[in-house]
Amino acid sequence: xxxxxxxxxxxxxxxxKLSPVTRIVQRRLSDMRGxxxxxxxxxxxxxxxxxxxxxxxxxxxxxxxxxxxVLHCTTIIYPGKVGDELHMTKGHYHAKRDRxxxxxxxxxxxxxxxxxxxxxxxxxxxxxxxAAYVPPYWAHRTVNTGSAPFSFFSAWxxxxxxDYATIERVGFAKxxxxxxxxxxxxxxxxxx
Amino acid sequence: xxxxxxxxxxxxxxxxKLSPVTRIVQRRLSDMRGxxxxxxxxxxxxxxxxxxxxxxxxxxxxxxxxxxxVLHCTTIIYPGKVGDELHMTKGHYHAKRDRxxxxxxxxxxxxxxxxxxxxxxxxxxxxxxxAAYVPPYWAHRTVNTGSAPFSFFSAWxxxxxxDYATIERVGFAKxxxxxxxxxxxxxxxxxx
Numbered sequence: 377x378x379x380x381x382x383x384x385x386x387x388x389x390x391x392x393k394l395s396p397v398t399r400i401v402q403r404r405l406s407d408m409r410g411x412x413x414x415x416x417x418x419x420x421x422x423x424x425x426x427x428x429x430x431x432x433x434x435x436x437x438x439x440x441x442x443x444x445x446v447l448h449c450t451t452i453i454y455p456g457k458v459g460d461e462l463h464m465t466k467g468h469y470h471a472k473r474d475r476x477x478x479x480x481x482x483x484x485x486x487x488x489x490x491x492x493x494x495x496x497x498x499x500x501x502x503x504x505x506x507a508a509y510v511p512p513y514w515a516h517r518t519v520n521t522g523s524a525p526f527s528f529f530s531a532w533x534x535x536x537x538x539d540y541a542t543i544e545r546v547g548f549a550k551x552x553x554x555x556x557x558x559x560x561x562x563x564x565x566x567x568x
Numbered sequence: 569x570x571x572x573x574x575x576x577x578x579x580x581x582x583x584x585k586l587s588p589v590t591r592i593v594q595r596r597l598s599d600m601r602g603x604x605x606x607x608x609x610x611x612x613x614x615x616x617x618x619x620x621x622x623x624x625x626x627x628x629x630x631x632x633x634x635x636x637x638v639l640h641c642t643t644i645i646y647p648g649k650v651g652d653e654l655h656m657t658k659g660h661y662h663a664k665r666d667r668x669x670x671x672x673x674x675x676x677x678x679x680x681x682x683x684x685x686x687x688x689x690x691x692x693x694x695x696x697x698x699a700a701y702v703p704p705y706w707a708h709r710t711v712n713t714g715s716a717p718f719s720f721f722s723a724w725x726x727x728x729x730x731d732y733a734t735i736e737r738v739g740f741a742k743x744x745x746x747x748x749x750x751x752x753x754x755x756x757x758x759x760x
Contacts, residue, residue, distance in 0.1 A: 377666050394699070446724060507586070
């Protein structure tokens, strides 16, 4: 294992942005095709307003993805809905299923949805200062349930890896929708 | 590995305290005997003002110390000096040397001192929103360099373990002292 020099990055606690930044991953609606339940709303948004920016991931330094490192980044989910489903991240399992993760809410309001492979779902609300724990074995997706950007810090084991494909294929058993003026967790009609 | 339910805890971003709390570890001056360079000042403080509280560690849930978990806590270092040496944590290596850690500053001003086993020392300043990375192999000690409590969040691999004994025996090669109205890193006269 190579010796790494200590370093620091600065998180903007108001916006969730991080500097100096070495990598920004932007996820637009077209990057998430088929992940929102309302495909018609998805197509309509792309046709009418263009390819909407859903969320961004800021990373300071490309640490090696190896055991013993603690990888970390910030995520900013912009507010909005696709149909009545609230803006969210793609969500993933860790490739090594027995690796956990911890989030710290920075700004805005949201939640983390967690799912076991048997379809068990949990929802944990998050706001500024909430430390939400993603235990090993739980897939995790974050959702903006407010009207401002929702940002949070994440830290996870360097050898966890990402399995996006399973969630792309089966989805989450529950989705977070906006009904009667509030965010509500309901069954996903398209869960496989 | 036992299945753990997702949970969240709330960090107070002003004080660094966390709730609900399951464990508070308090480190008083007597818990750190011999760690500050000025032993005479240490004895004088204990004799005259009593056993001063130096820092506290807040933990929300006793996660198992096993590979794959991401352990996390908050630390609050109260401001002050022992002689001219600024209040600090005991500091440790990870028992598994190749395990890193990440800090996020919550309130106040401080720094993290890092040391390799060959005596190489680095100092990384921290304030609110600073994400400081402790790479594998570096011992780490945090110091309050300001006049208010310095608090931060930490996350580290569940199987890292703690080796306090090495630092208790050899110390850090550099210490952070208050000279001419500012915090300065100087050689530790007692480093072995």
